[in-house]
Amino acid sequence: MGSRWGINRTVGQMYALLYLSEEPLNAEQICTRLDLSRSNVSMGLKELQSWRLVKLKHLPGDRRDYFSTPEDVTEIAITLLEERKKRELDPTMSMLRDTLIQLDNDDDQGYAVRKMREMCDMMEQTSRWADELINMDRKSLQKLMVMGSLAGKVLSFALPKSNQEAV
Amino acid sequence: MGSRWGINRTVGQMYALLYLSEEPLNAEQICTRLDLSRSNVSMGLKELQSWRLVKLKHLPGDRRDYFSTPEDVTEIAITLLEERKKRELDPTMSMLRDTLIQLDNDDDQGYAVRKMREMCDMMEQTSRWADELINMDRKSLQKLMVMGSLAGKVLSFALPKSNQEAV
């Protein structure tokens, strides 16, 4: 299913299997359950580790590597947010910033430069929001999860003071 | 650059060109500026339209199609959020829900079923937050953009009342 999520089919299957499994699994078990080659599973696990979506564990008296996912879905969501920010937003932003610095010496008032600056500012704001979510402690996040409204509450602050007593 | 964003290199180039261009451009102009085949540009524009990231315009006395992006970066960001939600989150959620309904008749207490339900709940909450952002009016969004803190403010509500006067 989740080939929409930037990872490919088999890596998605592997993650789902680990998430739904009560005990950690080793590579051989994943091969058998999903009918994939050993090397493919090795690659997939490496990718999942690079996303920090799986954790490596060792069982006593067994030298094989066992893998599992965090128990808490909130933790998983935050990891996903963090990694996607790191892979999508951050590099784009830093490239934009570099380009803007280069251009700063030349003409400063061109339409294109202005638009790049706008885009960069928006991304920086988005980045700050993401960082706030990422740095919230687990407890607060779980509270946020069960709260109905996020933006709505914040909005009441952004609007004129007359709205604030509504909260 | 933005091949990390789910679209390919050339479509990214096309979008950047349109975003940075003060006037709308027609397909032929895009071909020339980026040295792409006419058919490739046609495909790319179709894809950008399916993401609602470009708008089709017609100049009087010219039957060619001209394309431009919204002026406002906030609008662009919201469109992106909306489309990614539609393409990534929503289908995953509905698939999960369907599977859960199917399984409901059988054993209800299995670990895997419980985990699927947790994942589904988390996604539904994320979806509600996204909808709130998407449905906010432009003005409020722009205010939100210039505000420093999003989660921080909300958090003060999620915590015990003693924290609330701090706002």
Add this chain to the structure above:
DNA sequence: CTATAATTTCAGTAATTACAGAAATTACAG
């Protein structure tokens, strides 16, 4: 240290995706 189990890397192949150029379709001017 040696033997062996486990994992990773490598090299070749299969499958998918991106692209160009040609053909077909659509839309409009006259």
Add this chain to the structure above:
DNA sequence: CTGTAATTTCTGTAATTACTGAAATTATAG
């Protein structure tokens, strides 16, 4: 209607990505 400009669809090819099985590496038990 007819002719022509503009766009889209189609078909083949190039490039990329996914995957396998074999070889190489790493790690551990004895």
